[in-house]
Amino acid sequence: MSEAATLTVEDVVAGYVAAPVLDGVSIGAAAGTITAVLGANGAGKTTLLRTISGLIRPRAGRILLDGASVTKRSPEDIARAGIAHVPEGQGVITELTIEENLRVGLLLRSSRERAAALADIYEQFPVLGERHKRLAATLSGGERQILVIARALLTAPRVLLLDEPSLGLAPRTVAQVMDLVRKLRDDTGLTVLLVEQNARSALAIADQGIVLNLGKVVARADADALAADESLRRHYLGF
Amino acid sequence: MQEFLEFTLGGLSTGMIYAAIALSLVLIWRGTRVLNYSQGGMAMFTTYVAVIVINKTGSYWLGFAVALAAGLVLGAFLERTVVRPTLRKPSLNAVIVTIGLLIFLEGLAGIIYGGQYRSFPPAYSIRGITVGSLALGISPDGLFTAAAVLAAAGVLALVFQYTSVGLRLRATAFNPDVARLLGVRIGRVLTLGWALAGLLGALAGLLVTPTTFLYPNSMDAIFVLGFTAAVIGGLESPVGAVVGGLILGVLLSYVGGYLGSDLVEIAGLAALVAVLMLRPAGLFSSRAVRRV
Numbered sequence: 001m002s003e004a005a006t007l008t009v010e011d012v013v014a015g016y017v018a019a020p021v022l023d024g025v026s027i028g029a030a031a032g033t034i035t036a037v038l039g040a041n042g043a044g045k046t047t048l049l050r051t052i053s054g055l056i057r058p059r060a061g062r063i064l065l066d067g068a069s070v071t072k073r074s075p076e077d078i079a080r081a082g083i084a085h086v087p088e089g090q091g092v093i094t095e096l097t098i099e100e101n102l103r104v105g106l107l108l109r110s111s112r113e114r115a116a117a118l119a120d121i122y123e124q125f126p127v128l129g130e131r132h133k134r135l136a137a138t139l140s141g142g143e144r145q146i147l148v149i150a151r152a153l154l155t156a157p158r159v160l161l162l163d164e165p166s167l168g169l170a171p172r173t174v175a176q177v178m179d180l181v182r183k184l185r186d187d188t189g190l191t192v193l194l195v196e197q198n199a200r201s202a203l204a205i206a207d208q209g210i211v212l213n214l215g216k217v218v219a220r221a222d223a224d225a226l227a228a229d230e231s232l233r234r235h236y237l238g239f
Numbered sequence: 240m241q242e243f244l245e246f247t248l249g250g251l252s253t254g255m256i257y258a259a260i261a262l263s264l265v266l267i268w269r270g271t272r273v274l275n276y277s278q279g280g281m282a283m284f285t286t287y288v289a290v291i292v293i294n295k296t297g298s299y300w301l302g303f304a305v306a307l308a309a310g311l312v313l314g315a316f317l318e319r320t321v322v323r324p325t326l327r328k329p330s331l332n333a334v335i336v337t338i339g340l341l342i343f344l345e346g347l348a349g350i351i352y353g354g355q356y357r358s359f360p361p362a363y364s365i366r367g368i369t370v371g372s373l374a375l376g377i378s379p380d381g382l383f384t385a386a387a388v389l390a391a392a393g394v395l396a397l398v399f400q401y402t403s404v405g406l407r408l409r410a411t412a413f414n415p416d417v418a419r420l421l422g423v424r425i426g427r428v429l430t431l432g433w434a435l436a437g438l439l440g441a442l443a444g445l446l447v448t449p450t451t452f453l454y455p456n457s458m459d460a461i462f463v464l465g466f467t468a469a470v471i472g473g474l475e476s477p478v479g480a481v482v483g484g485l486i487l488g489v490l491l492s493y494v495g496g497y498l499g500s501d502l503v504e505i506a507g508l509a510a511l512v513a514v515l516m517l518r519p520a521g522l523f524s525s526r527a528v529r530r531v
Contacts (some may be wrong), residue, residue, distance in 0.1 A: 053420060054419075055416065055419075055420070073422055074419070075416075075419040075425045076419050076422055076423065076425070079419070079420055079421060079422035084420070084421075085420045085447060086422065087417070091414065091416075091417040091420070093410055093414045093417060094413075095409070095413045096409065096410070096413065100406060100409075103403075104406060104407075104410045104417075104421050104423070105404055105421055107406070107407065107421065107422060107423060108421070108422040136322050136446045138510070152421075153423070155421060155422060195292065
């Protein structure tokens with residue numbers, strides 16, 4: 001795993017001119033921490049991640065990885081710089097086998113590293129190793145989530161962007177996925193930006209939280225403080 | 240029985256040419272979701288390149304190799320300059336652009352080379368092979384055609400299945416956004432896909448032209464039949480493209496042999512209509528295919 005990096009988003013504006021989806025958003029994620037990005041549908045959470053990873057070009061503002069700008073670079077270049085984005089809806093390539101999905105994640109690594117990195121992933125996630133020849137379409141929702149996180153890890157990221165990893169999963173599986181994210185931070189020191197509608201689960205593992213509403217940051221604090229703020233929970237977090 | 244054998248083997252040989260065109264269409268369709276209506280025009284143009292090289296040097300094989308290289312370059316050049324700007328636009332834009340490219344290439348060929356019919360030499364003899372008194376209905380050139388297309392399809396299948404380039408091509412075809420997020424430079428991958436399709440089209444042009452003539456519109460009918468083969472195979476499937484080409488080749492050979500050669504083109508179009516009506520996703524695809 002590469003060394004974790006800080007991620008800084010400064011005054012980013014993205015979306016339509018008349019109705020920006022992100023309207024001057026600034027956030028900072030310290031190296032080796034989990035930052036939960038929370039908010040209702042339409043708050044701009046997914047747009048924030050898509051803007052950081054280059055799928056959407058910001059109209060204003062800057063995005064910095066360890067102080068170096070990655071603003072307006074292509075998604076390919078941003079991935080190569082060390083930001084891995086696991087998109088909403090999982091992003092499994094269902095037509096490929098489990099191993100082929102993982103090998104796409106390995107394309108950024110040198111050919112010497114690939115076999116060892118794949119073996120590591122199979123050791124870490126035995127469910128993938130046991131079925132590596134099967135089509136990814138045969139996996140359950142939770143297993144697919146593990147696959148896409150594992151695939152992102154194979155790119156040797158410095159920052160991991162996770163978009164709604166709990167979407168459509170059973171509560172027990174959500175807990176397993178959240179445990180996995182926490183373990184990644186604890187074991188590897190990875191910087192994680194975690195977008196979640198399930199605010200309770202996200203805050204339980206996060207170091208800090210940021211609440212978006214209609215494209216603006218309306219609150220930021222330690223995760224514990226956000227979870228304890230009854231007014232904020234009632235108005236924005238739904239628990 | 241001899242007629243049947245003759246028509247079957249002859250159909251398989253011709254079907255290989257449809258398969259080559261179909262494969263080139265499938266390559267581009269899988270990578271970009273564009274149906275390349277200019278594929279026949281590209282094949283015609285590269286065959287003219289072969290004619291020039293053969294006339295200048297007297298070497299068939301040098302002309303053959305240069306035409307394949309020209310197909311590779313032409314495919315890459317057209318993707319980079321003309322097709323790429325349409326990819327993030329409504330899908331009709333790409334359709335119109337590839338039709339425009341076809342008209343442009345045919346017009347340009349007419350200006351440069353003239354509209355007269357030219358003959359094109361086969362790689363090997365086109366006299367049918369006989370075993371004792373049995374005529375097999377296939378010539379050494381027909382065997383070369385079959386071998387060349389099978390070899391191209393086989394190499395392509397190996398590249399797709401076992402190389403990192405193939406993995407990039409497949410990942411980009413199935414989910415370009417995810418591929419980009421994993422660092423795949425999909426622009427280069429798309430250019431490569433068009434280049435390979437250009438090469439396959441050039442191969443088809445070289446293989447089919449000895450049995451027809453070369454003129455600016457000479458590949459139009461072959462393109463329609465190659466497209467039919469691709470639709471039979473499901474547009475998504477390289478294996479389907481080859482099998483679709485063979486099915487169509489044999490079917491049209493039977494129609495031409497038993498019912499008369501006048502009916503061959505009508506039968507090809509009837510096959511296309513029938514597949515689109517009865518199984519629009521093709522014989523080898525279980526998923527719906529977007530209308531174009």
